[in-house]
Amino acid sequence: MPDTQKFNFPLFRQVMTMVRPYKRTFYFTALLTLILAPLAILRPKLLQIMVDDYVFQGDVHGMTLLACAILGALLLEVLMRYFFLYYADWIGQATIRDLRVRVFRHVTGLHLNYFDKTPIGQSTTRTINDIEAINTIFSEGSITILADLMTLTAVLFIMFYTSWKLTLVVLVVFPLLIWGSYKFKESVRKSYEKVRNHIATMNAFLQERITGMRIVQIFNAEAREAEKFRQINRDYTSANLRSILAYAIFFPVVDIISALSLGLMVWYGARGVLSEEVTVGVLVAFPLYISMLYRPIRMLADKFNTLQMGLIAAERVFKLLETEERIQNTGDYAPERLKGKVEFDDVRFSYSGDLEGDPILRGVSFTIRPGETLAIVGSTGSGKTTIISLLSRFYDVQEGRVLIDDRDQRDYDVFALRRRIAVVLQDVFLFSGTVLENITLRDADISEAEVIEAAKMIGAHRFIEKLPGGYHYQVRERGATLSMGQRQLISFVRALVFNPDILILDEATSSIDPESEAVIQHAIETLIAKRTSIIIAHRLSTIRHANNVMVLDKGKVVEFGSHDTLLEIEDGKYRELYEKQFVQVSNEWRP
Numbered sequence: 001m002p003d004t005q006k007f008n009f010p011l012f013r014q015v016m017t018m019v020r021p022y023k024r025t026f027y028f029t030a031l032l033t034l035i036l037a038p039l040a041i042l043r044p045k046l047l048q049i050m051v052d053d054y055v056f057q058g059d060v061h062g063m064t065l066l067a068c069a070i071l072g073a074l075l076l077e078v079l080m081r082y083f084f085l086y087y088a089d090w091i092g093q094a095t096i097r098d099l100r101v102r103v104f105r106h107v108t109g110l111h112l113n114y115f116d117k118t119p120i121g122q123s124t125t126r127t128i129n130d131i132e133a134i135n136t137i138f139s140e141g142s143i144t145i146l147a148d149l150m151t152l153t154a155v156l157f158i159m160f161y162t163s164w165k166l167t168l169v170v171l172v173v174f175p176l177l178i179w180g181s182y183k184f185k186e187s188v189r190k191s192y193e194k195v196r197n198h199i200a201t202m203n204a205f206l207q208e209r210i211t212g213m214r215i216v217q218i219f220n221a222e223a224r225e226a227e228k229f230r231q232i233n234r235d236y237t238s239a240n241l242r243s244i245l246a247y248a249i250f251f252p253v254v255d256i257i258s259a260l261s262l263g264l265m266v267w268y269g270a271r272g273v274l275s276e277e278v279t280v281g282v283l284v285a286f287p288l289y290i291s292m293l294y295r296p297i298r299m300l301a302d303k304f305n306t307l308q309m310g311l312i313a314a315e316r317v318f319k320l321l322e323t324e325e326r327i328q329n330t331g332d333y334a335p336e337r338l339k340g341k342v343e344f345d346d347v348r349f350s351y352s353g354d355l356e357g358d359p360i361l362r363g364v365s366f367t368i369r370p371g372e373t374l375a376i377v378g379s380t381g382s383g384k385t386t387i388i389s390l391l392s393r394f395y396d397v398q399e400g401r402v403l404i405d406d407r408d409q410r411d412y413d414v415f416a417l418r419r420r421i422a423v424v425l426q427d428v429f430l431f432s433g434t435v436l437e438n439i440t441l442r443d444a445d446i447s448e449a450e451v452i453e454a455a456k457m458i459g460a461h462r463f464i465e466k467l468p469g470g471y472h473y474q475v476r477e478r479g480a481t482l483s484m485g486q487r488q489l490i491s492f493v494r495a496l497v498f499n500p501d502i503l504i505l506d507e508a509t510s511s512i513d514p515e516s517e518a519v520i521q522h523a524i525e526t527l528i529a530k531r532t533s534i535i536i537a538h539r540l541s542t543i544r545h546a547n548n549v550m551v552l553d554k555g556k557v558v559e560f561g562s563h564d565t566l567l568e569i570e571d572g573k574y575r576e577l578y579e580k581q582f583v584q585v586s587n588e589w590r591p
Contacts, residue, residue, distance in 0.1 A: 008311055008315070011311050011314060011315055011318075012142075012311060014314070014318065015134065015137055015310075015311065015314050016142070018095045018098065018099060019091060019095060019138075021094075021098070022091055022094055022095070025087055025090065025091055025094075026091055028087060029084060029087045029088055029091065029143055030143070030146070032080055032083060032084040032087075033084065033143065033146055033147045033150055034150065035080060036077065036080055036081060036084060036147060036150070036151070037147070037150035037151045037153065037154040038154050039073065039076065039077050039080065040077060040151055040154065040155075040292060041151075041154050041155055041158045041289070041292065042073045043070050043073050043074060043077075043288070044158075044285040044288040044289055044292070045158060045162075045285065046066055046069055046070045046073065047070065047281070047284060047285055047288070048162070048279075048281035048282055048284065048285035049066065049281065050062075050063055050066040050067070050070075050281070051279075051280055051281035051284050051285075052279045052280065052281035052282075053281075054066060056280070084147065088138060088139055088143045088144060089138075089139045091138045091143075092134075092135040092136070092137070092138030092139040093135065095134075095135070095138060096131050096132065096134055096135045099131055099134065099317065100127065100131055102321070103126065103127050103131065103317060103320065103321065104127065106320070106321050106323075106326075107123060107127070107320070109326050109327075110323065110325050110326050111325060111326055111327050111394055111395055111396075112389065112394045112395065113325055113351060113395060114323065114325040114326075116351065119204040119207070119208070120204070120207050120208075122200055122203070122204055123320075124203050124207060125199060125200040125203045125204075126316055126317055126320050129196075129199055129200075129203070129313075130196075130313035130314075130316050130317050131313070131317060133196075133309060133310050133312075133313035133314075134310050134313050134314050134317065135310075136306045136307070136309070136310045137306075137307055137310035137311065137314070140303055140306045140307075142307060144303060145300065145303050145304065145307060148296035148299065148300055148303070149296075149300075151292065151296055152293065152296055152297070155289055155292045155293050156293070158289070159286070159289050159293075162282055162285070162286075162289075163272075163278055163282055163286075165268075165272075165277070166265060166268060166269055166272065166278060166282065166286060169264050169265060169268045170261050170264060170265050170286070170290060170293075171261075172261075172264060173257050173260050173261050173264070174261075176257055177254065177257045177294075177297060180250060180253050180254070180257070181250075181297065181300065184246055184247075184249075184250040184302075185302075185304060185305055187242070187243075187246040188243050188246045188247070188302065188305045189305050189308060189309075190242075191239055191240070191242040191243035191246065192243060192305060192308075192309045193309075193312070194235075194239035194242075195236065195239045195240055195243065196309065196312065196313065198232070198235050198236035198239055199236065201232055201235075201236075202232050202233070202236055205228070205229060205232055206229075209225055209229070247302075251298065254294060254297070254298045257294070258290065258291075258294040261290055261294070262287060262290055265286050265287070265290060266283075269282070269283045269286060270283070327393055327394075327395075327396060327414050328396075329413060329414045329415070330410065331410055331411045331412045331413050331414065331417075332411075332413055333407065333411045333412045333413065333416075334412070334413040334416030335405075335416070335420075337420065337501055338404060338405055338420045338501035338502060339370045339405045339501070340368075340370040340371060340405070340501050340502055340531060340532030341367070341368065341369060341370050341403075341404065341405050341406060341532070342367070342368040342391065342402075342403070342404055342502065342532060342534075343366070343367045343368075343401075343402070343403040343404075343406070344364050344365055344366050344367075344387070344390075344400070344401075344402055344403075345365055345400050345401045345402075345403060346363050346364075346365050346399070346400040346401075347361050347363070347364045347365070347390065347397050347399070347400035347401070347402060348361055348362060348363055348364075348397070348398055348399040348400055349361040349386060349390060349395065349397050349398055349399075350398065351395075353398065355398055355399065359555060360383050360386045360555050361383045361386055361387070361390075361555045362554070362555040362556050363400070363556065364383070364387065364400075364552075364555070364556070364557055365400075365557065366550055366557060366560060368532055368534070368548075369532075370532055371530060371531065371532060372532060372533075372547040372548070373528050373532075373533040373534075373535060373545060373546045373547050373548075374533070374534050374535070374546060374547065374548050374549075374550060375534075375535045375536075375537065375543035375546035375548070375549045375550070376534060376535070376536045376549075376550050376552060377536075377537065377538075377540065377543070377549060377550070377551055377552070377574065377577060378551055378552035378553055378573075379553065381554075382552040382553055382554060382555065383552050383554075383555045384506075384536045384552055385506060385536065387534075387552075388423065388504045388506055388534060388536065390402055391409075391421070391502070391504065391534070392417075392418060392421055392423060392504070393409060393414050393417060393418070396410070404417070404502075419498075420500055420501045420502060421500055421501070421502045421503075421504065422494075422495035422496075422498055422500035422502075422503050422504070423495075423504045423506065424488075424491050424492060424495050424503075424504070424505045424506065424527075425491070425506050425507075426506055426507035428479065428484075428487040428488055428490070428491040429479075430475050430479030430482070430487060430490065431475070432474075432475065432476065433474070433475060434469075434471065434472045434473060434474060434475065435464055435467065435470075435471050435472070435473050435475055435490060436448060436451060436471040436472060438475055438479075438490060438494065439451050439454075439455075439471075439490060439493050439494045439497055440494075440497065441494070446497055446498075448471060450497055451471065451493065451497055452471070454493050454496040454497040455493045457496065457526050458489060458492045458493050458496060458522075458523040458526055458527070459489070459522050459523055459526075460486075460489035460490065460492065460493050460523070463486055463489065464490075489523060492523040492524075492526075492527060495527060496526070496527055500531065501531060501532065502531065502532045502533075502534075503527055503528060503531055503532070503533045503534070504533070504534045504536075505524065505527070505528075505533070505534070505535045505536065505537070506536045507536055507537060507538065524545075525545060528545065540577065540578055540581050543563075544563070546563065547562070548560060548561060548562055549561065549562065549563055549566055549574060551566070551572075551573045551574045551577075553573060558573050559572055559573055559574050
């Protein structure tokens, strides 16, 4: 938890560096601040002069001229305040627009280990709520605080210059205002901290439950989840109500103190007028000065809290930007095509980084020659999915090497490498958009004709054509309106249209119904033809075309060879898996 009681000047300077691209606008806004302060006190001063020099003298012409001057000063102040408020907000919006893009690019560059341990709702909060809070540093914080301080300084100066005795009388209750402002600031600060924490908790909860709503409803957990949300929402509301209570107390207190100050001014000022120590013009101008003095003070404590909370949000966002959990893309080798040779050389890996504790892979070694297909089988948790994650360089190995075309994987530019590798996952993720956009992923270099040709090769063209709108059918979030088999076929078309040199199928048929399996099998055969392929499957029927089968057990390679060779091993792991699944239909596996 950051220390919010002390103002973090280094962090504030870091935030202000984001203004550099818009420094001209920033300097212009700061200049308006310097002009507005003396301009604000000009009207009361002109009113004082009008009363003292023209009203009692009966100088109508002079009063008219001075009234025009006051009106002109008012119009000029209104115009300049418009530009000040507009450009202060504009700087904030322009800055957080750039920051959103920066954060999104950073998040998309993080490797999967970050997402494995960070709730999606938390990242969403950082990208939306916290960045929006940073905007208040500019729109309601730093620049407006500077403007208020400049106004306060100018008002106090003119008040002391006009009548230092009357000013001291007015400021008698000032210590009470300072004390009340401090108490208000501390109360609201603590409430704001809790509000920010509860927002992150609520976002994470909602994201998980809405994404997993099918499971919630299947297990009839709506009432339990609603009760959990009710408690989270109650905590969030309570934090907001505590801040509202502070406002409800503080603002009336400031009004009372302002009224006391005004009363003291009238009491002493009236005596001063009678003794001719104070002019009537001063007595008329001072209530305006008091209003200009207390109005900024009334808001300063709140604005300082806003600035402080903006800095807390900035610290969270900068901490995310400083996250080093990303693949170090130091390689520069970017070939147009890959031959497709894959080799794991004594690879050891742990998601936690602790190879001494419970590593996922324990010295895995194997080779796939160009154009061959390797099937990987094994029990859950044996390391199958980890192997394909390492091959795509979503993670870096801790020991050993991954070689592609006899070259260390880290020599490759990671984006160039991933362009030549396609992965079809068991859980197909489809985005909101058309079928065509989900296949091309909005890559302008892939034409609709190429997509249709690939769909025909896979066997998906017929069902896509029957959809309302065909390839322009609007897919809902995660493909909710399509069956599992249809989503899987779209993912196959997506893989084929990018024409990869290395293809990975991760449990791609485990959730497919028997009716769709024949179509999927044809799609798999089309995909793996003439390219290096890795197939991970629980269903051994999907790996009948593999050149070799690798059996994993607890992160180690326990068997490696062709299907027939592994079946001949007495008490072999692969034979055990095979007999469990196909002892009743083993003849279909025999040539």
